[in-house]
Amino acid sequence: MKIITSIAEWRSIRSQLRNRSIGFVPTMGYLHAGHLSLFQQAKQESDIVIGSIFVNPLQFGVNEDFSTYPRDLERDVKWLEEMDVDYVFAPSVEEMYPSPISTLVSVKNITEMLCGASRPGHFDGVATVVLKLFQIIQPDFAYFGLKDAQQVAVINQMVYDLNVPVQIRPCPILREKDGLAMSSRNVYLSAEERDEATILYKTLQWAKEQIEAGLRDTERLEKGLLEQLKNSPLANVDYAEIRHYPDLQKKKQIEGQVLIALAVRIGKTRLIDNVILEIK
Template sequence: MQVINTIDELRKQIKEWKKAGLTVGLCPTMGYLHEGHASLMDAARSGNDKVVASVFVNPIQFGPNEDLATYPRDFEHDCQLLEAHGVDLVFHPEPSEMYAPDFTTFVDMNELSETLCGKTRPIHFRGVCTVIAKLLNTVTPDRIYFGQKDAQQLAIIRRMVRDLNFDVEVIGCPIVREQDGLAKSSRNTYLSPEERKAALVLSRSVRKGQDLVASGVRNSAELLASMKERLAEEPLADVEYVEVVDGESMQPVETFKDGDLVAMAVRIGTTRLIDNFTVGDPAISFDA
């Protein structure tokens, strides 16, 4: 497995692969990898001749009071996981390699980035779109892979790819969960033992919502009231939002249909966690 730190070296290798007629899959990550990331690598490995993973904590998607400085990092462990899952090349640049000191060009988006996480993280998706656009221009992959846990991000990237005519297939992969239901996240490491137990209220709320959908509920207000009631049972849970939105536009809906998204962001202590489900997908199961 190659580890490359510069854009010039990366482009040189990609050109060699493309010249040989090989397909390339790209898995963008911020590192501190877990089984959820591994599932993206496995999907890319099964669908492409070559797999590139980026490990880059993107500074421009963090707000001034967010956890850029403390975001967990363990590149040695990341490389072990990536190699074990068949990744051919790891792109691990310094921020100065990605952004010149006088960098002023960003990819912005209206509407989709203004709901859910975009309400409280106003610069986040501008940073995400910019770095993904740069990776797409550099790697020129045939396919790019994202996890469904970041459902709004997935919808935004799909819209950006469509609107800006990137020649790439965007593939979403299912949420990977712990045995007790908690969605895998690099930020789970922030949780104390008590908070880790409390965090299970997110997946329990997801399952409550899925059960209501299965019973025939299609009214957003009814669904959200029940899910919020479940979240309120946990004293350590500080709910930022629970919403039902159109699966493509990310805009709130009063009556939902298959393909729409039910999403939440909840703080457990100081740790912000997200979870979601898509209406019509199979219900999650867990031991809790």
């Protein structure tokens, strides 16, 4: 496995791989099994697999955790070596943004609710860095976890609107044995908070059961989500919403493909989780 830190170096390598399919897994590092599942899928579908490790400052707002976001490049590299990943692109902030950036990619409509409502500018930062990475890496396939289903919807829309020649591969959420969605931010949780964090998965399971039992009223089910989350004294709810997916529009009746999405602070740690259901 080769570690690349400069754009110019990767472009030189990429020019020699024209007849090989490239699978790309963009990450912010501090990898866990959820990330590794993306690499596993990439290895099944691509001749060459490259992952990026870059904590993108553009997608962090004021008072968010950019400076303290967990980082351990040495550990991440070791894990990817063991998986026989071909390349790791690990640029510095200065390499990605050598001067203050004047161009931002803004995807409308689907970024103004859910995480977009509470994190203004977040998805502009995500779309901008992902498009930059696509321009640099020039992959055939790109792999994203559905734990951030809104992010997947945003990237799909950007790729469609701008005719970016890459196929997006959404990958399922990986969970701990007790249901907690795997996340780099889980390391922030104390032992007590870690126990309380399972309320997200329990609430999603409750909602799934209600829908399977025939409940179709969106407002009623959203009120139920909030009531379920009250079972955790440490849970501070950012949102608990049901949206049609992937356009993220609100409907009175639950039908078609729907996203049940939660964002909850457990202590100081903001966790997101979701389930996507097909309702006939």
